[in-house]
Amino acid sequence: MPPKILIIGSGIAGLCTAIKAAKLAPGAEISIVNKSTPDEGATRYAQGGIAAVWSSRDSFDDHKTDTLRAGAGLCNNHAVETCVREGPLRVQELIDLGVKFTRSEGRNTYDLHREGGHSRRRILHADDLTGLEIERALLKEAGAMAGIKILDHHIAIDLITEGKLFRRRSLPGRCLGAYLLDINASRVVTSAADITILATGGAGKIYLYTSNPDVSTGDGIAMAYRAGARIANMEFIQFHPTCLFHPAARNYLVSEALRGEGAELTTLDGEKFMTRHHPMGSLAPRDIVARAIDREIKRTGDKHVLLDCRPIGAAELRSKFPNIYENCLRHGIDITTAPIPVVPAAHYTCGGVLVDENARTTIDGLYAVGETACSGLHGANRLASNSLLEAVVYAHRAASHATGAGRNPPSGDAHELPSKLPDWQSGQAVQLEEQIDIAASWLEIRTLMWNYAGIIRSNRRLERARRRLEILHDEIFADYWNFLPTRDLIELRNILTVAGLIIQSAMLRRESRGLHYSIDYPETDDVHFKHDTVL
Numbered sequence: 209m210p211p212k213i214l215i216i217g218s219g220i221a222g223l224c225t226a227i228k229a230a231k232l233a234p235g236a237e238i239s240i241v242n243k244s245t246p247d248e249g250a251t252r253y254a255q256g257g258i259a260a261v262w263s264s265r266d267s268f269d270d271h272k273t274d275t276l277r278a279g280a281g282l283c284n285n286h287a288v289e290t291c292v293r294e295g296p297l298r299v300q301e302l303i304d305l306g307v308k309f310t311r312s313e314g315r316n317t318y319d320l321h322r323e324g325g326h327s328r329r330r331i332l333h334a335d336d337l338t339g340l341e342i343e344r345a346l347l348k349e350a351g352a353m354a355g356i357k358i359l360d361h362h363i364a365i366d367l368i369t370e371g372k373l374f375r376r377r378s379l380p381g382r383c384l385g386a387y388l389l390d391i392n393a394s395r396v397v398t399s400a401a402d403i404t405i406l407a408t409g410g411a412g413k414i415y416l417y418t419s420n421p422d423v424s425t426g427d428g429i430a431m432a433y434r435a436g437a438r439i440a441n442m443e444f445i446q447f448h449p450t451c452l453f454h455p456a457a458r459n460y461l462v463s464e465a466l467r468g469e470g471a472e473l474t475t476l477d478g479e480k481f482m483t484r485h486h487p488m489g490s491l492a493p494r495d496i497v498a499r500a501i502d503r504e505i506k507r508t509g510d511k512h513v514l515l516d517c518r519p520i521g522a523a524e525l526r527s528k529f530p531n532i533y534e535n536c537l538r539h540g541i542d543i544t545t546a547p548i549p550v551v552p553a554a555h556y557t558c559g560g561v562l563v564d565e566n567a568r569t570t571i572d573g574l575y576a577v578g579e580t581a582c583s584g585l586h587g588a589n590r591l592a593s594n595s596l597l598e599a600v601v602y603a604h605r606a607a608s609h610a611t612g613a614g615r616n617p618p619s620g621d622a623h624e625l626p627s628k629l630p631d632w633q634s635g636q637a638v639q640l641e642e643q644i645d646i647a648a649s650w651l652e653i654r655t656l657m658w659n660y661a662g663i664i665r666s667n668r669r670l671e672r673a674r675r676r677l678e679i680l681h682d683e684i685f686a687d688y689w690n691f692l693p694t695r696d697l698i699e700l701r702n703i704l705t706v707a708g709l710i711i712q713s714a715m716l717r718r719e720s721r722g723l724h725y726s727i728d729y730p731e732t733d734d735v736h737f738k739h740d741t742v743l
């Protein structure tokens with residue numbers, strides 16, 4: 209029997225897995241669900257590009273070395289080797305599917321960018337809208353394939369496992385699908401599946417300031433954790449140093465290239481504070497700049513710092529940065545005459561659902577791909593443009609393994625689904641009438657994570673965050689089952705769970721490494737902590 213596959217998420221990871229699975233297992237019934245519109249996710253906002261060894265001047269060894277250096281001792285060597293070696297094949301498949309990467313002028317090859325941390329030019333890009341182009345091509349392909357069904361505005365609430373079904377709390381057993389809320393119809397549907405694949409993206413929305421879209425609430429990580437899967441390295445959250453600070457501008461990244469051209473970071477009274485933090489001033493590495501801005505904001509009590517682009521010159525600004533110029537102008541900031549208010553913002557979740565080399569989680573029948581997974585590629589810090597790469601490589605591996613291509617299925621996989629899974633039980637739950645409590649709890653979690661579990665951590669701040677989350681946990685869970693599920697309520701439970709995982713992991717790592725920095729343990733401690741944090 210061809211398998212029934214449920215894929216939760218329609219970003220690069222979910223779509224690539226679906227397309228590959230449909231090719232490898234004709235006849236398979238593949239459903240892709242997303243909780244918004246099909247193209248809404250981090251993928252469409254990716255600007256820089258996808259990293260892969262593409263030129264004769266580059267080598268697998270160089271890409272590996274750069275990735276390992278960024279990962280600060282925690283990368284899984286096998287995952288790095290796999291992604292680097294298989295990357296060019298998977299990128300070629302994207303091209304074959306119709307992704308139009310920017311070509312090098314006058315040469316029969318692609319234009320390769322070089323980004324921070326890369327020793328060679330190896331970033332394929334579609335101008336500065338790479339993710340949008342990839343998402344466009346993948347949605348077109350998936351939409352045209354028989355066997356793939358895409359369901360919008362369906363949010364997965366919880367995974368269904370044998371353990372939950374038969375109340376065997378200590379063992380999750382096999383994953384049998386998920387309960388989904390059809391958001392428009394306010395109805396919970398049961399989606400039974402032989403294989404369930406989490407492709408739900410990252411968790412940036414847990415923080416007050418983020419470059420991530422609204423869908424990035426860590427749902428896959430929270431659902432997997434509740435189901436009993438292992439979760440790894442949640443303390444490693446990458447912060448982008450400069451996001452536009454403006455009440456009407458959600459999630460707008462201000463490119464680091466501006467600093468490369470001469471823009472300076474200053475406090476509100478004009479001090480070029482970066483020279484106090486690093487000899488390279490405003491050109492210091494990303495994590496150092498993010499930390500310095502955080503320190504200044506906490507020291508001064510101001511809400512943001514400024515990025516002064518005027519040293520670049522008006523003509524250069526307009527010609528080299530037309531999108532940033534236009535976007536800021538729309539928010540009333542003329543960057544040729546005034547500095548841009550900026551804050552650092554949560555950008556990428558390095559940890560996630562722990563997976564093996566075939567994207568299998570620790571629960572049978574459950575896979576995780578893309579930003580929601582922790583494959584070991586990024587270790588303690590992600591190298592720029594390696595995330596789209598990880599998504600395509602592990603999508604291929606998940607699809608190949610799940611459909612049984614090129615292997616003998618292990619005996620446990622020959623599993624029959626129970627003839628009918630029980631429907632969702634609402635009990636006495638009623639419609640939620642007031643949104644005020646939910647909105648207040650959302651804001652409280654995001655603010656406390658920003659203030660106490662953000663870029664610079666300390667024992668005191670983490671403990672404070674832990675205690676407040678505990679109170680919120682009691683309040684939210686007292687109410688949760690009394691109300692019929694809504695997207696806001698489901699996401700609130702998930703951000704609460706994932707915030708707790710971040711704090712727990714950060715408290716366990718009593719050292720500073722990669723993206724995790726603690727005032728109380730400023731040194732790296734290889735003797736005790738050169739390992740993943742697995743919950």
Ligand SMILES: Cc1cc2nc3c(=O)[nH]c(=O)nc-3n(C[C@H](O)[C@H](O)[C@H](O)COP(=O)(O)OP(=O)(O)OC[C@H]3O[C@@H](n4cnc5c(N)ncnc54)[C@H](O)[C@@H]3O)c2cc1C
Pocket residue numbers: 216217218219220221222241242243244246248249250251252253254255256257258259338339362363364365407408409410419420421423424427428461555556577578579580592593594595596597599
């Ligand atoms: C501004 C920005 C710029 C970036 N630039 C780059 C770059 O240049 N290069 C690079 O390599 N990486 C970049 N990244 C990171 C990269 O874009 C992401 O890591 C990657 O796109 C994640 O893909 P994904 O498929 O895992 O998740 P996403 O693209 O985020 O998709 C998640 C999907 O899951 C769905 N979903 C979530 N929860 C549920 C639920 N409960 N039920 C149903 N559906 C659900 C969403 O609706 C969505 O369809 C950037 C990220 C951002 C935010």
